[in-house]
Amino acid sequence: MSDIIYTKVDEAPELASASFLPIIQKFAAAAGVSVGTKDISLAGRIISTFPEYLSEAQRQSDDLAELGRLVKTADANVIKLPNISASVPQLVAAVKELQSQGYALPDYPEAPKTDEEKAVRAKYDGLKGSAVNPVLREGNSDRRAAKAVKSFAQNNPHRMGDWTADSKTRVAFMSGGDFFSNEVSATLAKDATAKIVLETAAGEIVLKDAVSYPAGTVVDATFMSAAALDAFLADEIEKTKAEGTLFSLHMKATMMKVSDPIIFGHAVKAFLAPVFDKHGAAMTELGVNPNSGLGDLLARVKDNVAIMADIDACMASRPPMYMVDSDKGITNLHVPSDVIIDASMPALIRAGGKGWGPDGKESDTNCVIPDNSYAPVYDETIKFFKEHGKLNPATAGTVQNVGLMAQKAEEYGSHPTTFEIPEAGTVKMILDDGTVLHSHAVEAGDIWRSASARKAPIEDWVNLAIDRQKAEGCRAIFWLDAARAHDAELIAYVKPILEAKGVADKFEIMAPREATRASFETITKGETTIAITGNVLRDYLTDLFPILELATSAKMLSIVKLMNGGGLFETGAGGSAPKHVQQLVEENHLRWDSLGEFCALGESLTFLADAKGNEKARVLGAAVDAATQGILDNGHSPSRKVGEPDNRDSHYWFARYWAEALAAQTSDAELAAHFAPVAEALSANEEKITSELAAAQGAAADLGGYYHTDAAKTAAVMRPSQTLNAIIG
Numbered sequence: 134m135s136d137i138i139y140t141k142v143d144e145a146p147e148l149a150s151a152s153f154l155p156i157i158q159k160f161a162a163a164a165g166v167s168v169g170t171k172d173i174s175l176a177g178r179i180i181s182t183f184p185e186y187l188s189e190a191q192r193q194s195d196d197l198a199e200l201g202r203l204v205k206t207a208d209a210n211v212i213k214l215p216n217i218s219a220s221v222p223q224l225v226a227a228v229k230e231l232q233s234q235g236y237a238l239p240d241y242p243e244a245p246k247t248d249e250e251k252a253v254r255a256k257y258d259g260l261k262g263s264a265v266n267p268v269l270r271e272g273n274s275d276r277r278a279a280k281a282v283k284s285f286a287q288n289n290p291h292r293m294g295d296w297t298a299d300s301k302t303r304v305a306f307m308s309g310g311d312f313f314s315n316e317v318s319a320t321l322a323k324d325a326t327a328k329i330v331l332e333t334a335a336g337e338i339v340l341k342d343a344v345s346y347p348a349g350t351v352v353d354a355t356f357m358s359a360a361a362l363d364a365f366l367a368d369e370i371e372k373t374k375a376e377g378t379l380f381s382l383h384m385k386a387t388m389m390k391v392s393d394p395i396i397f398g399h400a401v402k403a404f405l406a407p408v409f410d411k412h413g414a415a416m417t418e419l420g421v422n423p424n425s426g427l428g429d430l431l432a433r434v435k436d437n438v439a440i441m442a443d444i445d446a447c448m449a450s451r452p453p454m455y456m457v458d459s460d461k462g463i464t465n466l467h468v469p470s471d472v473i474i475d476a477s478m479p480a481l482i483r484a485g486g487k488g489w490g491p492d493g494k495e496s497d498t499n500c501v502i503p504d505n506s507y508a509p510v511y512d513e514t515i516k517f518f519k520e521h522g523k524l525n526p527a528t529a530g531t532v533q534n535v536g537l538m539a540q541k542a543e544e545y546g547s548h549p550t551t552f553e554i555p556e557a558g559t560v561k562m563i564l565d566d567g568t569v570l571h572s573h574a575v576e577a578g579d580i581w582r583s584a585s586a587r588k589a590p591i592e593d594w595v596n597l598a599i600d601r602q603k604a605e606g607c608r609a610i611f612w613l614d615a616a617r618a619h620d621a622e623l624i625a626y627v628k629p630i631l632e633a634k635g636v637a638d639k640f641e642i643m644a645p646r647e648a649t650r651a652s653f654e655t656i657t658k659g660e661t662t663i664a665i666t667g668n669v670l671r672d673y674l675t676d677l678f679p680i681l682e683l684a685t686s687a688k689m690l691s692i693v694k695l696m697n698g699g700g701l702f703e704t705g706a707g708g709s710a711p712k713h714v715q716q717l718v719e720e721n722h723l724r725w726d727s728l729g730e731f732c733a734l735g736e737s738l739t740f741l742a743d744a745k746g747n748e749k750a751r752v753l754g755a756a757v758d759a760a761t762q763g764i765l766d767n768g769h770s771p772s773r774k775v776g777e778p779d780n781r782d783s784h785y786w787f788a789r790y791w792a793e794a795l796a797a798q799t800s801d802a803e804l805a806a807h808f809a810p811v812a813e814a815l816s817a818n819e820e821k822i823t824s825e826l827a828a829a830q831g832a833a834a835d836l837g838g839y840y841h842t843d844a845a846k847t848a849a850v851m852r853p854s855q856t857l858n859a860i861i862g
Contacts, residue, residue: 134208135169136745137161137737138200142216143174143840144710145725148717150214151851152781153727156788157734159861160795163807164749166741171196173265175217175227176841179238182256186237201268209699210741211269212733215710217840218263218387220394220470221425227840228257234841243422258548262390267541272695273594274536275601276675276703278683279690279732281758283531285765290526291684294485296518301378301497302486304515305369306508310361312545312582313505317571318353318618320625321346326565329550329583331575333558340552340560340581349588351622354562354571356554359578362396362503366403369501374452379488379498380404381455383477383511386469388672389546392580395553396503397469398424404451404466405430408443415440428467455488455498462491474502475673478511479680485523486515506617507670509646514677517653524681530656532678533605533663535598536671539590539696543619543668551582584619586667591623593696595630598665602639607661610651612670614644623667645670656682688728692736700740704729714839721834721850722775727783731761752801756794763790781826785857789815814860822857829853 139154141147158168172181173196180187181195203209217223225241232238241257242250278286307314325348329341346352373380382400386393401423402409409416409423412434419433434440457463457471465472478500481488487495500515502508518524537543554560554575562570562583575581602609611627613620624642631637643651648664655662656678664674679686691703710725717723738754741747764770769786771779792812795804815822834850837843852858 134203135167136210136741137166137168138171138203138211139168140200140211140213140216141170141172141174141177142214143176144217145713145717145723146214146704146710146730147174147842148714148723148836148847148851149725149727149730149780149784151847152784153730153787155852155861156784160753160788160791161738163804164747164753166738166747166750166753171200173197173200173216174840175219175223175260176231178260178264179224179227179231180236182260183238186239191236197265197268204269204271204695204699204701205697207698207744209695209697209701210737210744211699211701212730212737213269213701213703214730215704216265218265218390218470219261220386220390220468221261222429222468223470224257224261230838230840234838243420262547263388263544266538267544267547269701270538270693271540271697272693272701273539273590273597274534274671274675275597275692275694276536276671277533277690278531278679278688279761281762281765282683282688282690282728282732286683287527287529293483293523293526293681294487296485296523298519300486300519301376302481302500302515304500304502304508304512305372306502306505306512307361307365308505310358310365311504311506312355312357313617315357315573316353316355316618317573318351318622319570320622321348321350321352323348327352327562327570329552329560329562331554331556331558331560333556335556338555338558341550344550344583346585347587351586351591351619352562352570352583353585353619354560354573354581354583356560356573356575356579356581357392357396357504358576359399359580360576362399363403365503366400366501367406369499370403370451373499376499378452379455379490379496380452380501381465381472381477381481381488381498382501383472383474384469384502385474385546385669385672387473388669391548391551392546392582394424394469395580397426397466398422400501401427401430401466404454405444405447407447408440411443412440424469426466426468427464453490453492453496456491459489459491459493464491475676476680476686479677479686482511482514482518482677483680483684486518507645507673509644510649510670510673510677513646513649514653517650521657524653524657526682526684528659529682530658530660530662531682532652532656532674533601533661534671534675535594535601535663535665536668536675537586537590537594537666538668538671539593540587542586542590543584545584545669546582550584551580554579554581586623588626589696591626592630594665595627597694598640598663599631599634599636601663602636605661605663607663608655609640609663609665610648611640611642612645612648612664612666613642615642616644640665652678685726687726688732690732690736691729700737700744702733702737702740704733716775717850718834718836720775721830721832723780723851724771724773725780726771727780727787728761728764728770731757731764731787735761749801749804752795752798752804756791756798759794760787760790763794775830776827778823778826779830781829781851781853782823785815785822785826785854788857788861789819811860815857818856818860822854825854825856
């Protein structure tokens with residue numbers, strides 16, 4: 134096994150790897166450090182799942198499973214780049230691309246009937262949504278802005294949209310019948326196995342035959358009423374029209390891969406309710422599934438003149454919709470994975486509450502977030518800015534995050550314990566001793582889910598928070614609502630640990646709404662606070678605050694201290710990656726910023742030095758920090774515009790600053806001597822290298838695919854400077 138594993142992923146981060154990874158491997162080798170790769174891309178996971186359909190040459194190992202075993206050992210040192218959390222449309226598109234490349238994969242069965250189709254569907258379902266992160270995250274999250282990144286953002290503040298007190302932008306959420314209001318939770322006193330059943334008038338349906346939990350696990354159950362959801366959506370559509378704002382839905386149909394696509398489908402049906410009422414049977418015949426989005430729906434009914442005419446009439450009577458791409462007519466409801474709440478809401482808030490409408494203009498927006506669990510975070514953020522005006526990045530402090538996520542903690546709305554209820558009855562979680570742990574009366578179409586958090590990850594999370602607060606000496610808040618069933622169980626863990634460690638006075642416990650306001654008040658004063666949160670809020674807040682503070686969440690330092698002693702170093706968010714790929718294909722300009730990769734690399738090398746006693750790796754890591762500072766101080770981050778320096782230019786400058794720092798350091802004479810000629814060659818050839826990189830831009834780029842690119846073509850696109858390639862090797 135290599136000393137460091139660098140993950141192969143998707144989209145823009147993977148394209149950047151084609152340029153950056155050879156540099157890493159060249160420099161690391163000088164310190165005796167091997168850097169290997171493991172494929173956790175969507176295409177790679179599809180290929181490894183269906184070996185029986187493929188030729189021997191096409192098959193590949195299950196790298197995700199292998200990494201899943203590695204992260205449970207003390208030897209793990211993994212740099213994890215953001216990967217696609219696939220929605221059904223993305224999964225289908227990836228399969229079609231692989232089929233076009235000669236991979237005889239089975240189609241994704243939309244409505245499986247035979248046993249074979251059901252087996253294929255089950256395998257594909259295992260690839261949907263947040264399939265990677267729960268496997269790799271065998272530790273809790275420590276996420277914060279690196280000091281150099283934060284300092285640069287303060288000295289070079291990004292543009293923020295203006296907020297006004299009379300803004301019509303607001304957040305809409307359900308007042309009952311949602312996951313929040315129906316939640317029940319309990320902490321298990323002993324090891325247990327539970328089955329999940331639906332008791333109906335006709336008999337018992339087993340939804341899940343056995344789920345095992347160790348003693349001390351917090352087990353939740355809840356459901357969202359389909360009737361309440363539909364009434365809420367219909368009401369908000371009418372309110373949006375009356376208010377003269379844009380209608381927008383903000384979901385996480387990737388992470389919450391079972392529940393949120395269903396909710397998304399309800400919104401599509403609500404927006405086109407008259408069309409579904411009139412043409413529902415015909416649309417079903419055409420294969421329409423509203424969960425797949427408006428884009429898929431339109432593609433299936435485009436040749437039916439009557440349906441299309443009624444869709445046009447319905448859309449004309451509805452409020453204008455928040456757009457993904459106004460020029461191309463791609464709406465908020467086109468694809469479930471296009472509008473992801475943790476990226477979309479911060480971007481809208483940063484823009485002063487404005488979203489793009491179908492007319493290509495910015496407008497106030499009704500932000501519909503049906504479930505009340507975390508919607509108050511965004512609601513309170515908007516209220517705060519309406520009262521106080523926009524955040525000033527030049528003077529703002531920072532919100533760090535310690536997130537509970539180890540061992541699939543709080544995997545809300547994810548397979549395999551989330552179900553769309555087939556008929557009315559009572560859902561029960563029944564323990565192996567016959568105890569009914571949780572029970573809900575439900576109707577057909579309701580969305581029922583269970584999630585859990587184990588004792589060891591919870592205790593590790595609290596102790597990590599204690600360590601981080603001690604290191605920072607700042608305000609620290611547990612974002613837990615004592616009035617919410619699940620949070621009350623966590624508080625019962627948190628308080629005794631804080632008291633036993635004698636640090637209870639160092640921490641506050643607040644519900645998310647109150648914690649949101651307290652955090653904005655703190656950073657407005659230029660101070661630091663630590664948000665100590667569960668898994669979903671970790672996901673949301675590590676985009677919200679960085680996007681407001683730094684303009685992006687891709688530049689965050691993200692360390693996962695694995696519970697068995699290893700290290701996982703994540704490189705930031707990938708939400709804008711598809712647009713970056715589109716620009717590269719059209720203009721051969723990649724604006725992806727690898728700053729997150731730079732930060733993760735430095736931490737990984739330092740961790741390796743500590744774990745293995747490799748002092749050369751420590752020197753390399755310190756030089757990475759110097760190179761990162763050089764990129765920021767000298768303005769060598771990628772530009773957004775074609776013809777200006779892009780991702781490949783930043784990699785040249787990073788390599789140069791890294792080599793110069795290694796040549797100049799005095800801790801290791803051997804490394805200094807090794808890198809002196811490399812630094813000299815990179816400096817002497819600056820004009821030639823930058824000219825070769827610039828000459829590559831402008832024309833269309835051929836990658837040989839989107840989900841499964843051609844390695845040689847991608848390397849040719851991402852390493853266009855022969856002079857730089859000769860130096861790096």
